[in-house]
Amino acid sequence: MPLEVGATAPLFALPGAAGRDISLGALKGRKVVVYFYPKDDTSGCTKEAQEFNALKTEFATADTNVIGISPDSPASKAKFGAKYGLDLALAADEQRSAIEAYGVWVEKSMYGRTYMGVERSTFLVDRDGKIARIWPKVKVPGHAQEVLDAAQTL
Template identity: 70%
Template sequence: MSLVTGDQAPDFDLPGAGGEVVTLARLQGRKVVLYFYPKDDTSGCTLEAQGFNALGEAFAEADAVVIGVSPDSVKSHDKFCAKYGLTFPLASDEGKAMLEAYGVWVQKSMYGKTYMGVERTTVLIDRAGKIARVWPKVKVPGHADEVLEAARTLA
Protein backbone atom coordinates (compact mmCIF):
# COMPACT_ATOMS: atom_id res chain seq x y z
CA MET A 1 0.00 0.00 0.00
CA SER A 2 1.35 3.36 -0.92
CA LEU A 3 0.09 6.51 0.74
CA VAL A 4 -0.60 9.63 -1.29
CA THR A 5 -1.33 13.27 -0.52
CA GLY A 6 -4.75 13.68 1.04
CA ASP A 7 -4.93 10.19 2.57
CA GLN A 8 -5.64 9.90 6.28
CA ALA A 9 -2.35 9.02 7.99
CA PRO A 10 -2.54 5.59 9.64
CA ASP A 11 -2.54 5.95 13.42
CA PHE A 12 0.15 4.17 15.42
CA ASP A 13 1.14 3.51 19.00
CA LEU A 14 4.79 2.52 19.28
CA PRO A 15 7.39 2.25 22.03
CA GLY A 16 10.06 4.90 21.79
CA ALA A 17 13.51 5.72 23.07
CA GLY A 18 13.66 6.58 26.75
CA GLY A 19 10.51 4.62 27.55
CA GLU A 20 8.30 7.12 25.71
CA VAL A 21 5.20 5.92 23.85
CA VAL A 22 4.88 7.56 20.44
CA THR A 23 1.37 7.86 19.02
CA LEU A 24 -0.06 9.89 16.18
CA ALA A 25 -3.41 10.50 17.89
CA ARG A 26 -1.72 12.50 20.67
CA LEU A 27 -0.19 14.83 18.07
CA GLN A 28 -3.50 15.82 16.46
CA GLY A 29 -3.46 19.56 15.74
CA ARG A 30 0.30 19.63 15.10
CA LYS A 31 2.30 19.03 11.95
CA VAL A 32 4.17 15.73 12.09
CA VAL A 33 7.28 14.69 10.17
CA LEU A 34 7.68 10.91 10.12
CA TYR A 35 10.95 9.80 8.68
CA PHE A 36 11.45 6.11 8.11
CA TYR A 37 15.01 4.79 8.11
CA PRO A 38 16.58 1.34 7.87
CA LYS A 39 18.94 1.02 10.84
CA ASP A 40 20.34 2.88 13.83
CA ASP A 41 23.99 3.92 13.79
CA THR A 42 24.68 3.27 10.09
CA SER A 43 26.29 6.01 8.01
CA GLY A 44 23.26 7.24 6.02
CA CYS A 45 20.84 6.88 8.90
CA THR A 46 23.19 8.73 11.25
CA LEU A 47 23.59 11.61 8.78
CA GLU A 48 19.83 11.80 8.32
CA ALA A 49 19.20 11.83 12.10
CA GLN A 50 21.87 14.50 12.60
CA GLY A 51 20.29 16.61 9.84
CA PHE A 52 16.86 16.55 11.49
CA ASN A 53 18.39 17.05 14.94
CA ALA A 54 20.35 20.14 13.84
CA LEU A 55 17.10 21.74 12.66
CA GLY A 56 15.16 20.83 15.81
CA GLU A 57 14.48 24.42 16.87
CA ALA A 58 13.41 25.41 13.36
CA PHE A 59 10.98 22.48 13.20
CA ALA A 60 9.58 23.50 16.61
CA GLU A 61 9.12 27.09 15.36
CA ALA A 62 7.19 25.63 12.39
CA ASP A 63 5.03 23.74 14.94
CA ALA A 64 6.23 20.44 13.50
CA VAL A 65 7.18 17.35 15.49
CA VAL A 66 9.89 15.11 14.02
CA ILE A 67 9.72 11.37 14.69
CA GLY A 68 12.17 8.79 13.37
CA VAL A 69 10.86 5.25 12.83
CA SER A 70 12.78 2.03 12.21
CA PRO A 71 12.40 -1.66 13.05
CA ASP A 72 15.27 -1.44 15.56
CA SER A 73 14.60 -2.14 19.23
CA VAL A 74 14.01 0.53 21.87
CA LYS A 75 17.38 -0.44 23.39
CA SER A 76 19.07 0.26 20.05
CA HIS A 77 17.23 3.59 19.78
CA ASP A 78 18.34 4.53 23.31
CA LYS A 79 21.99 3.91 22.41
CA PHE A 80 21.62 5.79 19.10
CA CYS A 81 20.03 8.81 20.81
CA ALA A 82 22.68 8.88 23.53
CA LYS A 83 25.59 8.50 21.12
CA TYR A 84 24.49 11.38 18.86
CA GLY A 85 22.54 13.57 21.31
CA LEU A 86 19.28 13.21 19.40
CA THR A 87 16.52 15.37 20.86
CA PHE A 88 13.50 14.06 18.94
CA PRO A 89 11.63 10.78 19.47
CA LEU A 90 12.61 7.55 17.76
CA ALA A 91 9.85 4.96 17.54
CA SER A 92 10.47 1.21 17.39
CA ASP A 93 8.35 -0.92 15.07
CA GLU A 94 9.89 -4.35 15.55
CA GLY A 95 6.62 -6.00 14.43
CA LYS A 96 6.64 -3.85 11.27
CA ALA A 97 2.85 -3.25 11.28
CA MET A 98 3.24 0.53 11.14
CA LEU A 99 6.02 0.30 8.53
CA GLU A 100 3.68 -1.84 6.40
CA ALA A 101 0.73 0.55 6.95
CA TYR A 102 2.85 3.39 5.58
CA GLY A 103 4.09 1.27 2.68
CA VAL A 104 7.78 1.53 3.55
CA TRP A 105 8.47 -2.14 4.43
CA VAL A 106 9.40 -3.32 0.95
CA GLN A 107 11.38 -5.89 -0.97
CA LYS A 108 14.87 -4.60 -1.68
CA SER A 109 17.86 -6.08 -3.44
CA MET A 110 21.60 -5.79 -3.04
CA TYR A 111 24.31 -7.75 -4.80
CA GLY A 112 21.71 -9.97 -6.45
CA LYS A 113 20.00 -10.93 -3.18
CA THR A 114 16.49 -9.85 -2.29
CA TYR A 115 15.36 -9.10 1.25
CA MET A 116 12.74 -7.10 3.10
CA GLY A 117 13.71 -3.73 4.51
CA VAL A 118 12.76 -0.12 5.09
CA GLU A 119 12.68 2.16 2.07
CA ARG A 120 14.03 5.48 3.33
CA THR A 121 10.90 7.67 3.15
CA THR A 122 9.62 10.82 4.83
CA VAL A 123 5.95 11.71 5.32
CA LEU A 124 4.65 15.15 6.31
CA ILE A 125 1.28 15.00 8.07
CA ASP A 126 -0.93 18.09 8.43
CA ARG A 127 -2.74 19.27 11.56
CA ALA A 128 -5.86 17.28 10.59
CA GLY A 129 -3.92 14.01 10.34
CA LYS A 130 -3.83 13.88 6.53
CA ILE A 131 -0.79 13.17 4.38
CA ALA A 132 0.47 16.53 3.10
CA ARG A 133 3.56 15.26 1.28
CA VAL A 134 5.58 12.07 0.76
CA TRP A 135 9.28 11.86 -0.11
CA PRO A 136 9.99 8.30 -1.33
CA LYS A 137 13.49 6.86 -1.75
CA VAL A 138 15.09 9.76 0.13
CA LYS A 139 18.62 10.91 -0.61
CA VAL A 140 20.00 12.23 2.69
CA PRO A 141 22.04 15.33 1.73
CA GLY A 142 19.81 18.42 2.05
CA HIS A 143 16.71 16.36 2.81
CA ALA A 144 15.99 17.73 6.32
CA ASP A 145 16.16 21.29 4.93
CA GLU A 146 13.66 20.41 2.19
CA VAL A 147 11.26 18.87 4.71
CA LEU A 148 11.60 21.91 6.99
CA GLU A 149 10.69 24.24 4.12
CA ALA A 150 7.59 22.15 3.36
CA ALA A 151 6.61 22.15 7.06
CA ARG A 152 6.98 25.93 7.22
CA THR A 153 4.68 26.47 4.23
CA LEU A 154 2.04 24.00 5.43
CA ALA A 155 -0.85 25.80 7.14
Protein backbone atom coordinates in the same frame (compact mmCIF):
# COMPACT_ATOMS: atom_id res chain seq x y z
CA MET B 1 -1.83 0.04 -1.75
CA PRO B 2 0.58 2.95 -1.33
CA LEU B 3 -0.48 6.02 0.62
CA GLU B 4 -1.18 9.19 -1.30
CA VAL B 5 -1.21 12.89 -0.53
CA GLY B 6 -4.57 13.77 1.03
CA ALA B 7 -5.04 10.35 2.65
CA THR B 8 -5.48 10.07 6.40
CA ALA B 9 -2.13 9.22 7.98
CA PRO B 10 -2.24 5.81 9.68
CA LEU B 11 -2.16 6.21 13.46
CA PHE B 12 0.48 4.46 15.54
CA ALA B 13 1.66 4.19 19.12
CA LEU B 14 5.18 2.77 19.37
CA PRO B 15 7.71 2.48 22.16
CA GLY B 16 10.35 5.18 22.19
CA ALA B 17 13.88 5.37 23.48
CA ALA B 18 12.75 7.09 26.68
CA GLY B 19 10.38 4.24 27.60
CA ARG B 20 7.26 6.21 26.69
CA ASP B 21 5.02 5.54 23.73
CA ILE B 22 5.30 7.84 20.75
CA SER B 23 1.82 8.30 19.32
CA LEU B 24 0.74 10.10 16.17
CA GLY B 25 -2.79 10.48 17.57
CA ALA B 26 -1.46 12.40 20.59
CA LEU B 27 -0.09 15.05 18.20
CA LYS B 28 -3.37 15.84 16.45
CA GLY B 29 -3.59 19.55 15.77
CA ARG B 30 0.16 19.78 15.11
CA LYS B 31 2.16 19.13 11.98
CA VAL B 32 4.26 15.98 12.17
CA VAL B 33 7.17 14.70 10.10
CA VAL B 34 7.24 10.90 10.15
CA TYR B 35 10.45 9.59 8.67
CA PHE B 36 11.26 5.92 8.22
CA TYR B 37 14.82 4.70 8.10
CA PRO B 38 16.37 1.22 7.81
CA LYS B 39 18.65 0.85 10.85
CA ASP B 40 20.00 2.70 13.87
CA ASP B 41 23.68 3.67 13.90
CA THR B 42 24.44 3.11 10.21
CA SER B 43 26.07 5.86 8.18
CA GLY B 44 23.08 7.07 6.13
CA CYS B 45 20.61 6.74 8.98
CA THR B 46 22.94 8.57 11.36
CA LYS B 47 23.43 11.43 8.89
CA GLU B 48 19.67 11.71 8.38
CA ALA B 49 18.99 11.80 12.13
CA GLN B 50 21.75 14.37 12.65
CA GLU B 51 20.30 16.61 9.91
CA PHE B 52 16.80 16.47 11.46
CA ASN B 53 18.29 17.01 14.93
CA ALA B 54 20.26 20.07 13.75
CA LEU B 55 16.99 21.66 12.59
CA LYS B 56 14.98 20.75 15.69
CA THR B 57 14.53 24.39 16.78
CA GLU B 58 13.36 25.41 13.29
CA PHE B 59 10.87 22.52 13.19
CA ALA B 60 9.55 23.55 16.63
CA THR B 61 9.18 27.15 15.42
CA ALA B 62 7.15 25.77 12.48
CA ASP B 63 4.92 23.92 15.03
CA THR B 64 6.14 20.61 13.64
CA ASN B 65 7.13 17.48 15.54
CA VAL B 66 9.65 15.03 14.05
CA ILE B 67 9.42 11.28 14.60
CA GLY B 68 11.97 8.79 13.27
CA ILE B 69 10.88 5.15 12.96
CA SER B 70 12.86 1.98 12.27
CA PRO B 71 12.39 -1.69 13.16
CA ASP B 72 15.12 -1.56 15.83
CA SER B 73 14.40 -2.08 19.55
CA PRO B 74 13.78 0.67 22.12
CA ALA B 75 17.19 -0.15 23.64
CA SER B 76 18.82 0.36 20.25
CA LYS B 77 17.04 3.72 19.92
CA ALA B 78 18.29 4.81 23.35
CA LYS B 79 21.88 3.81 22.52
CA PHE B 80 21.68 5.48 19.07
CA GLY B 81 20.28 8.71 20.51
CA ALA B 82 22.82 8.85 23.32
CA LYS B 83 25.80 8.07 21.07
CA TYR B 84 25.02 10.99 18.73
CA GLY B 85 23.32 13.40 21.14
CA LEU B 86 20.00 13.15 19.29
CA ASP B 87 17.07 15.00 20.79
CA LEU B 88 14.48 13.48 18.48
CA ALA B 89 11.50 11.20 19.04
CA LEU B 90 12.84 7.85 17.86
CA ALA B 91 10.23 5.08 17.75
CA ALA B 92 10.83 1.33 17.70
CA ASP B 93 8.60 -0.61 15.31
CA GLU B 94 9.85 -4.14 15.87
CA GLN B 95 6.52 -5.62 14.70
CA ARG B 96 6.62 -3.33 11.61
CA SER B 97 2.99 -2.22 12.14
CA ALA B 98 3.57 1.44 11.18
CA ILE B 99 6.26 0.52 8.65
CA GLU B 100 3.79 -1.71 6.81
CA ALA B 101 0.83 0.68 7.25
CA TYR B 102 2.85 3.41 5.53
CA GLY B 103 3.93 1.01 2.76
CA VAL B 104 7.66 1.34 3.32
CA TRP B 105 8.45 -2.37 3.95
CA VAL B 106 9.59 -3.31 0.46
CA GLU B 107 11.72 -5.75 -1.45
CA LYS B 108 15.24 -4.42 -1.85
CA SER B 109 18.35 -5.79 -3.50
CA MET B 110 22.05 -5.44 -2.84
CA TYR B 111 24.88 -7.27 -4.57
CA GLY B 112 22.39 -9.47 -6.42
CA ARG B 113 20.62 -10.58 -3.24
CA THR B 114 16.98 -9.62 -2.64
CA TYR B 115 15.58 -9.08 0.84
CA MET B 116 12.82 -7.19 2.61
CA GLY B 117 13.65 -3.91 4.32
CA VAL B 118 12.61 -0.34 5.06
CA GLU B 119 12.65 2.07 2.14
CA ARG B 120 13.91 5.41 3.47
CA SER B 121 10.79 7.58 3.18
CA THR B 122 9.33 10.69 4.80
CA PHE B 123 5.72 11.79 5.30
CA LEU B 124 4.57 15.28 6.31
CA VAL B 125 1.26 15.10 8.17
CA ASP B 126 -0.87 18.25 8.48
CA ARG B 127 -2.78 19.47 11.54
CA ASP B 128 -5.86 17.50 10.45
CA GLY B 129 -3.99 14.20 10.28
CA LYS B 130 -3.83 14.13 6.48
CA ILE B 131 -0.69 13.41 4.49
CA ALA B 132 0.46 16.69 2.96
CA ARG B 133 3.71 15.52 1.34
CA ILE B 134 5.52 12.25 0.66
CA TRP B 135 9.21 11.78 -0.09
CA PRO B 136 9.88 8.20 -1.25
CA LYS B 137 13.38 6.74 -1.71
CA VAL B 138 15.00 9.61 0.18
CA LYS B 139 18.55 10.71 -0.51
CA VAL B 140 19.87 12.04 2.80
CA PRO B 141 21.97 15.15 2.00
CA GLY B 142 19.73 18.23 2.30
CA HIS B 143 16.57 16.20 2.86
CA ALA B 144 15.79 17.53 6.35
CA GLN B 145 16.01 21.11 5.07
CA GLU B 146 13.64 20.29 2.20
CA VAL B 147 11.15 18.82 4.66
CA LEU B 148 11.48 21.87 6.93
CA ASP B 149 10.82 24.18 3.97
CA ALA B 150 7.62 22.24 3.21
CA ALA B 151 6.53 22.29 6.87
CA GLN B 152 7.06 26.06 7.06
CA THR B 153 4.71 26.63 4.10
CA LEU B 154 1.99 24.25 5.35
